[in-house]
Amino acid sequence: MSDSEQHGTSRRDLLKLIGTVAGSAAMYQAMTSLGVAAESPYSGPIKLEGDPKGASVLILGAGLAGLVAALELRKAGYKVQLLEYADRIGGRCWTLRGGDRYTELGGFEQQCAFDKGLYLNPGPWRIPYHHHAMLDYCKRFGVALEPFVQVNYNAYLHSHRAFAGKPQRLRHVLSDFNGHVAELLGKAVSQNKLDEMVTQEDKEILLAALRRWGALNRDYTYAANGFTSDRRGYERDPGGGLAGAPTVSQPVGLGDLLKSGLWRHLATGNIYEFHTTLFQPVGGMDMIAKALARELQGLVQLDAKVTSIKQDAQRVTVTYQNSKSGGDVRTASADWCICTIPLSILSQIDINVGNEMASAISAVPYDASCKIGLQFKRRFWEQDDAIYGGISYTDLPISLIGYPNTGYSDAGKAVLLGAYTFGPYAYELTALPPAERVKRAVAWGAEIHPQYEAEFENGIAVGWHRVPGVQGCYGLWSEETRKAHYKNLCQIDGRIALAGEHASYLPAWQEGAVLSALDTISRLHQRVVASR
Amino acid sequence: MSSFVPSTSLLLAMLVATGAAAQSADGTFSSNQRFVPKNGEVLYRSICQGCHMPDAKGAVGAGKFPALARNEKLEANGYPVFVVLNGLRGMPGFGLYLDDEQVAAVVNYVRSHFGNNYRDNVSAGDVKAAR
Numbered sequence: 302m303s304d305s306e307q308h309g310t311s312r313r314d315l316l317k318l319i320g321t322v323a324g325s326a327a328m329y330q331a332m333t334s335l336g337v338a339a340e341s342p343y344s345g346p347i348k349l350e351g352d353p354k355g356a357s358v359l360i361l362g363a364g365l366a367g368l369v370a371a372l373e374l375r376k377a378g379y380k381v382q383l384l385e386y387a388d389r390i391g392g393r394c395w396t397l398r399g400g401d402r403y404t405e406l407g408g409f410e411q412q413c414a415f416d417k418g419l420y421l422n423p424g425p426w427r428i429p430y431h432h433h434a435m436l437d438y439c440k441r442f443g444v445a446l447e448p449f450v451q452v453n454y455n456a457y458l459h460s461h462r463a464f465a466g467k468p469q470r471l472r473h474v475l476s477d478f479n480g481h482v483a484e485l486l487g488k489a490v491s492q493n494k495l496d497e498m499v500t501q502e503d504k505e506i507l508l509a510a511l512r513r514w515g516a517l518n519r520d521y522t523y524a525a526n527g528f529t530s531d532r533r534g535y536e537r538d539p540g541g542g543l544a545g546a547p548t549v550s551q552p553v554g555l556g557d558l559l560k561s562g563l564w565r566h567l568a569t570g571n572i573y574e575f576h577t578t579l580f581q582p583v584g585g586m587d588m589i590a591k592a593l594a595r596e597l598q599g600l601v602q603l604d605a606k607v608t609s610i611k612q613d614a615q616r617v618t619v620t621y622q623n624s625k626s627g628g629d630v631r632t633a634s635a636d637w638c639i640c641t642i643p644l645s646i647l648s649q650i651d652i653n654v655g656n657e658m659a660s661a662i663s664a665v666p667y668d669a670s671c672k673i674g675l676q677f678k679r680r681f682w683e684q685d686d687a688i689y690g691g692i693s694y695t696d697l698p699i700s701l702i703g704y705p706n707t708g709y710s711d712a713g714k715a716v717l718l719g720a721y722t723f724g725p726y727a728y729e730l731t732a733l734p735p736a737e738r739v740k741r742a743v744a745w746g747a748e749i750h751p752q753y754e755a756e757f758e759n760g761i762a763v764g765w766h767r768v769p770g771v772q773g774c775y776g777l778w779s780e781e782t783r784k785a786h787y788k789n790l791c792q793i794d795g796r797i798a799l800a801g802e803h804a805s806y807l808p809a810w811q812e813g814a815v816l817s818a819l820d821t822i823s824r825l826h827q828r829v830v831a832s833r
Numbered sequence: 834m835s836s837f838v839p840s841t842s843l844l845l846a847m848l849v850a851t852g853a854a855a856q857s858a859d860g861t862f863s864s865n866q867r868f869v870p871k872n873g874e875v876l877y878r879s880i881c882q883g884c885h886m887p888d889a890k891g892a893v894g895a896g897k898f899p900a901l902a903r904n905e906k907l908e909a910n911g912y913p914v915f916v917v918l919n920g921l922r923g924m925p926g927f928g929l930y931l932d933d934e935q936v937a938a939v940v941n942y943v944r945s946h947f948g949n950n951y952r953d954n955v956s957a958g959d960v961k962a963a964r
């Protein structure tokens with residue numbers, strides 16, 4: 302997250318520079334080439350025109366990329382067959398519910414003990430409004446969506462090093478940070494300290510803007526009053542009748558805010574991918590995979606572990622084995638192959654493609670991530686803390702707490718996301734036995750919500766490097782590897798083409814998997830139609 | 834699981850007693866910018882075993898995590914140093930998360946445990962030269 306914020310800033314600086322130097326047409330062009338202002342690459346359902354004349358395609362992996370490729374190719378007249386390693390369809394588009402059993406690499410098994418109707422999305426959990434392909438597939442295949450709350454002003458920001466470990470409301474930190482910054486800037490401008498940077502005319506406008514943005518007084522101070530309480534909330538909220546008079550609240554000082562480090566989290570909701578409105582499928586993310594799979598009954602072979610992929614001038618032949626029992630090596634073949642197996646795994650599979658694609662397949666390490674779902678006896682975050690959905694952030698190793706964005710005010714049990722980590726904490730959590738991950742998440746979460754100790758019932762923890770079908774969270778491209786290998790990865794090699802999250806500019810998003818599949822099948826289709 | 838991991842009740846007691854302490858006494862869970870432990874075994878237990886498993890025998894799923902136990906490829910000490918710094922295919926490099934001493938410590942630990950018996954330890958200087 303902090304990485305993308307940093308990139309964002311430097312890119313914006315560059316754009317500002319281009320904008321001032323060369324005017325707005327150049328700026329727009331630069332923005333499109335940097336991939337910022339471009340039109341969405343998705344423009345409605347794909348149309349594959351032309352007759353494939355009975356050509357067959359073998360699709361490896363039944364995650365979203367494989368499923369979308371299969372659906373659209375079959376619709377265009379291809380014979381399709383899918384081979385999937387796991388005993389379920391969907392890949393990373395996955396939901397854990399009570400009764401599910403999950404065995405991670407190394408054989409560590411967990412039994413999900415959630416109550417009926419409660420779930421954890423251990424992988425994808427949110428869909429931004431501009432992921433047009435994802436939203437369109439949900440619409441076309443009848444997947445009901447509901448809002449995913451990214452920013453909740455009443456959720457907490459927490460640092461175990463600041464405010465004596467007491468969590469702070471986002472609305473306080475945000476209003477006070479904006480207010481203090483506006484005050485500083487307002488004073489500098491009104492005392493003519495920025496005259497070299499702001500024209501006389503703009504100065505008046507800027508001062509008015511700062512007052513409104515920061516809720517400042519006429520003298521450009523940010524202080525306890527009705528204005529600022531309308532931003533950060535009141536000490537005592539306005540009520541009715543004789544006893545209804547509100548009490549204003551006291552802002553936190555700038556020095557305390559700066560030293561707390563909590564400002565780190567303020568820009569999260571400003572990131573394009575986290576802009577309101579976001580969505581989640583009603584009932585769990587795997588509702589999407591299930592809806593697509595319903596259309597493909599009989600075409601997906603589960604428990605099929607692909608062990609080699611070979612092409613010659615006529616066909617592609619794949620060997621596979623039963624994922625659980627091993628046993629006989631079987632083969633499947635077709636005219637063409639679309640392989641959506643994550644590169645973490647494909648790089649270990651015997652595949653005869655050219656050197657360029659082979660090096661690309663080996664060039665992408667997979668990032669770490671760990672998510673932990675916790676079931677509690679009651680929704681204390683709603684009942685005691687008035688937090689309805691959204692996310693609290695912390696510098697504890699759990700990184701955040703995600704509250705359920707559904708079932709508000711239900712009197713029964715509920716599941717929240719008790720940890721979602723990247724970086725060293727994700728490696729360290731993954732290295733622990735699953736039960737230990739859960740216990741630690743409970744201990745850390747209790748520093749923010751002391752109710753944890755009395756209300757916790759059970760939990761389940763997924764460290765993504767231990768997920769048998771992917772061995773990681775997503776493909777970690779760097780600027781250098783993308784430059785050296787990305788095109789070679791996406792190029793069709795003879796009769797083999799790759800697709801998936803890793804073959805997109807949207808790493809770790811389902812939209813990337815889907816757009817990659819659509820791009821690959823349209824190029825493959827052109828080739829097939831041209832060759833027949 | 835492993836004798837190294839402190840028992841949970843002990844851990845919980847520690848967390849409660851120190852209030853805001855996030856990290857464990859062994860240096861794990863201290864920073865999300867880099868790994869803090871210095872000890873080779875602690876580094877193995879808190880990083881490598883997530884993939885190579887507590888017994889270093891690796892694991893097989895759709896793909897595999899290779900065994901580091903009884904692994905003859907560890908004989909040339911430059912190889913594990915290179916892999917830990919830069920990664921290898923699906924394995925991410927840890928060069929940005931570990932300093933030279935830490936890389937040396939975890940490589941020396943792996944090369945002298947799990948049925949590996951290589952005595953020629955690498956030094957922080959060797960790691961620095963390999964960066």
Ligand SMILES: Cc1cc2nc3c(=O)[nH]c(=O)nc-3n(C[C@H](O)[C@H](O)[C@H](O)COP(=O)(O)OP(=O)(O)OC[C@H]3O[C@@H](n4cnc5c(N)ncnc54)[C@H](O)[C@@H]3O)c2cc1C
Pocket residue numbers: 361362363364365366367384385386387390391392393394423424425426427428605606607608641642643646670672765770771773774775800801802803808809810811812813814895896
């Ligand atoms: C923790 C986490 C959080 C995420 N959050 C979001 C989010 O909020 N929103 C969002 O849109 N996206 C999110 N994503 C990203 C999203 O999950 C992926 O981008 C997307 O699901 C990838 O789809 P895919 O088809 O490319 O790969 P996968 O879904 O991984 O499909 C690949 C398939 O290949 C199979 N396979 C592997 N090896 C073999 C083999 N040898 N033989 C046969 N089959 C094999 C696998 O079992 C799997 O089913 C998240 C991912 C993770 C892990």
